[in-house]
Amino acid sequence: MRGNQLRRIGDAALLVALVVATCFILIRLAPGDPFYPRLDDPAWTPERAATQRVAFGYDKPIRIQFVYYVSRTFRGDLGWSHSRNQPVAEALASALPATGLLVVTALGIAFAVGILVGAWQGWRRDSPLVRASDRVSLVLLSVPEFLIAVFALMGPALAWRWFPTAGMRTPYGPEGVLGLLDRLHHLALPALALGLPIAAVVARLQASAMREVRDAEFVRAARSRGLLDGLVLRRHALRNALIPVLTYAGLQLSTALSGAVIVERLFSWPGMGRLIVDAVGARDYPLVAGGVLVAALCTVVGTMLADLALRWATPRLRARA
Amino acid sequence: MTDARRPKARLALAYLALLTLAALGADWIAPYDFREQLTGMGAQAPSAAHWLGTDASMRDVWSRMLYGTRNTLGIALLAVAVALTLGTAIGATAALLGGIVDRLLSRLADAFLAIPRILLLLLVVASVESVGTYALALLLGSTGWMGTSRLVRSETLALLATDHLRSARALGVPASRLLRRHLLPALVPTLATAGTIAFASVIPLEAGLAFLGIGLPIPEPSWGNIIGEAGGLWLTRWWLVLFPTLAITTTVIAANTLRESFQTRLQHGIHAEGER
Secondary structure (H helix, E strand, C coil): CHHHHHHHHHHHHHHHHHHHHHHHHHHHHCCCCCCCCCCCCCCCCHHHHHHHHHHCCCCCCHHHHHHHHHHHHHCCCCCEECCCCEEHHHHHHHHHHHHHHHHHHHHHHHHHHHHHHHHHHHHCCCCHHHHHHHHHHHHHHHCCHHHHHHHHHHHHHHHCCCCCCCCCCCCCCCCHHHHHHHHHHHHHHHHHHHHHHHHHHHHHHHHHHHHHHHCCHHHHHHHHCCCCHHHHHHHHHHHHHHHHHHHHHHHHHHHHHHHHHHHHHHCCCCCHHHHHHHHHHCCCHHHHHHHHHHHHHHHHHHHHHHHHHHHHHCHHHHHCC | CHHHHHHHHHHHHHHHHHHHHHHHCHHHHCCCCCCCCCCCCCCCCCCCCCCCCECCCCCEHHHHHHHHHHHHHHHHHHHHHHHHHHHHHHHHHHHHHCHHHHHHHHHHHHHHHHCCHHHHHHHHHCCCCCCCHHHHHHHHHHCCCHHHHHHHHHHHHHHHCCHHHHHHHHCCCCHHHHHHHHHHHHHHHHHHHHHHHHHHHHHHHHHHHHHCCCCCCCCCCCHHHHHHCCCCCCCCCHHHHHHHHHHHHHHHHHHHHHHHHHHHHHHHHHHHHHHC
């Protein structure tokens, strides 16, 4: 038991180390040069580029650079963002809450809707409504998030004017309870655009898990004891059918963060995704690299939390593996 | 189950074949050159002369869609080939060598999975001016091998536990021959599944990158950058959004349908072997 836990911690540490190393390797392997001549920057001179190269340690051998990079990263120093003119860590910290709100809401919608719909689909196997909803989920699963976002902008936001098209809140808008409603109003569309495709994936997983559990002996036994259908569903079937879905939960964080990159840009959501895309446009290299690292670490932590939750929920897994 | 799905899978396959034909025959089908800027005023809605309208630079969208199909499908197929090759190599190595190598490679896949894929691509693309077709396909492929490597690893482990592979190993068949003659042929159904999964994920990803303006260089069309041509005027230039979206969505639906058919067949095969 204790050995298992040590092994898990070791695995997590190895994972973090690999993520950091992967980021470093990708930065250095990438063709191009962060100090290349900039046409849009009148202050650029070869001499200044050379001093910057030295200042950022790019003149050192790659091994030394890696050590520098690792030690700076672990001290929370992610470098200087020239496009924002502030430390990368600061720029990311200011954008992180917005992204967190969006992604957590989207995942909340995804899992609530996905589990409910999937459980219902799996339980009532073959009815026209199930087949129809199955088709809807296949379509949702196949439309990229950013296109759902574009359509959400076209219909509800632009044509019908039900929802605002940009930002997190109305500038100089109301405070207090009304302010909260205003924020929810702004949050609804981007969160739905991000959450619905994931909900479709979750629903399909949940439905197939439910179909398997439905025929399991313990469910048949519960039925034959004369328990009501709803009770068997909630107490016996759903609990067990949740396992594969929860296993999958951690990875969905990565999917959601990926989707958030474009959704944030479309809805002018002041989060990390928009920050990073803007940074790519401005060739702000340290900011892009820092953003990727933070996003990856968030996913690692999220995956570990999902794993812990799963272990807590299913005693069977604690003993095994 | 399988019987009920077969016509759907056939339909999906037929659709993908049709798309391939359109991509290959773009030179003959397309009424205009995809670069040709016609005289006239900006983006125009669909009409008899331009079936799918024109974009802001007065280029025929139907022609651009056809050439875009060639670019998008070409990039996707190449990316899938790269992902399958990398994934098979890594997954099979992990399963065959086991121990510390297995653990390291599995964590490496986890690390790649932890970094949101579009960010991984942005990180690389951030440092170059523009990406060519092959470079883009290579990038998409080299960030998409993790699903394949996981599938291949677990399937290889399952295969290694079967009697005929255990006896082959006991007879001292060298690893390379084991891989070529015994493992790879048996992995084909797994690879078909992994391939459709990779394909279904690469199409939206490429579209997203192109939409952000980070895909192919400007005059080259792809489904994603045609949508980007709408330039935020989603409602007034709806045809620039609608038609590429239909193309992307139907293609991914076809890929997902094929995947589900492959997956049920795969499970069927394993169950049949288990029962024997």
